[in-house]
Amino acid sequence: MKTNAVRILDNLGIRYKLQDYQVDPDDLAAESVAQKIGLPPEQVFKTLVVRGDRTGILLAVIPGNTQLDLKALAQLSGDRKVETVSLKEVQPLTGYIRGGVTALACKKDYPVYVDELIELFDLISISAGVRGTQILLHPSDYLRAVKAVVGMISQDKL
Template identity: 65%
Template sequence: MSKTNAARILDRLKLPYEILEYAVDPDDLAAESTAEKLGLPPEQVFKTLVARGDRHGVCLAVIPGSAQLDLKALAVLAGDRKTDTVPLKDVQPLTGYVRGGVTALGTKKAYPVYVDELMLTFETVAVSAGKRGLMLWLAPQAYLTATQGIVGAIARSSPP
């Protein structure tokens, strides 16, 4: 299995991680499906969303797979009046990654990274390795160090 840019960044920073592999269904890229394939609870598998604030521009929001992004909370944490997710067509040009493989590590440009506080309740979490079918399994603190992530309450429970 070839290393992704995200894995190389962790190597360079001497941060420990494992790579988890799973089968990709291009018609179902939901974090909940990824969690199921990995045998993990969806709240331990974090998805990376691309958002844009009215004052500070593009940022990345990292939230549990079982949650929805709270755009108002993200705006407050980012110092914006309002934020919104970017259209899907803009994700790859902005980050260099395709939907289902977006990670905060190794984006085309260094964007601020905002991480939901639930990440800190786990010993290890899964985040995208920057390629569909590959996840990084690492300690939250290692992820926060590598991404310079800012922690806050930016997720809310998905409706049943």
């Protein structure tokens, strides 16, 4: 199945592999997805929708086994304060449902901030824009495709 996210990668000439997995609507955690596709959770990146007080909507992409460091993201994005948007806002803003959000092919071209841990890996996994399919690709290709700003924006889960 070709999603809009996959079409963007095709148009950019980026090589990738699609990996399907069984969706559990009661457990959409990145750690669960990682287990189902056979990757460590730190290589499965999740995309969070965030609102900055100055910049508006932006996307934060962090390893699946971490949580977003709001202060670090605010500093990196030039905001005084950032907060994740409510779940009911995610689909109207991005066109994607929870568990299928990706920085590729959102409704609008939002700024994308990616945690620097992405550079530790030869292969990462991101959502293909639907629940049940992940895209496996090289981090540098992903960063180029989403025009990402890279910085330390995650922290260990409390």
